[in-house]
Amino acid sequence: MSTFKALLLDMDGVLFHGDRALPGADEFLQAISHLPYCFITNNPIRSPAMLVEHFVRLGLPRVDESRFVTSGQATGEWLARQQPDFGFYAVGAAGLHQTLSQYGNYDPETADFVVVGEGEGLDFDTLTIGINLILKQGARLVCTNPDHNVDASIDGLHRVLPGGGALVAPFAVATGQTPVFIGKPHPLLYEMAMQRLGVAAPDCVMVGDRPDTDIAGAAALQMATALVRTGRFGRGEKLPSGLEPDWDCESLTALLDRWRDACPETFGTKTKAG
Template sequence: MSEKRPVMTWLTDMDGVLVREEDAIPGAAEFLRRLTESGCKFLVLTNNSIYTPRDLRARLAESGLDVPEENIWTSALATAQFLSDQRPRGSAYVVGEAGMTTALHEVGYVLTRSRPDYVVLGETRTYSFEAITTAIQLIVNGARFIATNPDSTGPSPAGPLPATGSVAALITRATGVEPYFVGKPNPLMMRNALNRIDAHSETTVMIGDRMDTDVVSGMEAGLRTVLVLTGSTTRDQVERFPYRPTRVVDSVADLVDDIVPPPPTESE
């Protein structure tokens, strides 16, 4: 990375990069500690909209990883920010959990099933037939359709679980209306993250374990990208994609020595 401007900001996916299920990936704790000690700005990004940043901080802490709430950026937060920018203090019907409803409340949205501006589909472990039916009816009657991310499945100890993208496809089939997906691979989530910490794309790296979400969204937002092989992508699979990450490494442990304090600003 030395041929370009120095890296001053780091964005990293969570699952498959820092943790696998409930266990920290070897090297993740040292990687986060070096980021904090160096003074580099960083955010942990996740397409998971179930949990609030406080919930995720607690989950990471149980795995031995220390990440402040303000350093966590979820697809729920990105979705709430997008809706607030598009239609300030609007209304929404949510199919999702606390991560999504809390984020919308915090930007001044009213949650209602009475003629909402938007139907917002997030991730949940308990998709309700009644809630999905209500969402379909509201969209048919004119509500705009938003989904937090297009992931079709999520991991579990027993195997894949249906995720937001699968339920979105069901609603689309019933209504004929395609959702607007806010989370990765939409580069909008990356740009919102950069704005949140006042960072620049030319001096930022995105780390992820998926080519089709992390790497492509980072690339389209103008970031350097690093693929780690501790998650869902193998080295052989990289060659199947028409785009490539800037680097491929075994894990975040290989990036610890790349983290250096940002150069002083002119005011310093």
């Protein structure tokens, strides 16, 4: 904890499940509010502005848009590096379209890139348009994140939804083109967040719920890692071979307690029950 300077946090499965905040999320955010931190997420469905309002609806603290780095933003950044003033055809939720429009131009006829993200949008027509852009116009196939599936809470019930890796599969099969994946565990999301905070990887701790994305990607950058088992990777599950987070906790509350024990001058003291 002596080199602790900044925090990167996943959101889905860490702070909330869909439309329900997880226990301890509010207290955790209050405890780190004086530190440099960013939220980094593989979920491209909501833009940063949408995420600010989502936090408020969940009863979490209102934070500035600049705190959020989404896979939609990282995808737009990557596309702009490949080709300035690019044209795109996106298949996914409205937030993805809004985010990509800040970097390039929507062009369903001669797009340079077909971008697939999470959320509603995939159907026979959008698949057909995307396939033809790739096969006939030479568009490259890009996916915001490699997750095969993601957790959600809909009307209070747990649901498993298709992730970017599943939604891009029909395009890959139909065209024979291997998609370029942008989100975690690939480095761009982490790098964008660190650049905003002005810190290097050894000065950061990544807090996430998925060993295969959050933890693996951070560890590859020599970043400290904290796994919370409130998402898909539950209590008692065995860690994948070769992955050993610096902290492995059942919840944000348990993680905060450990940090308060180790560094009370930074995180305060434990809240007494009763």
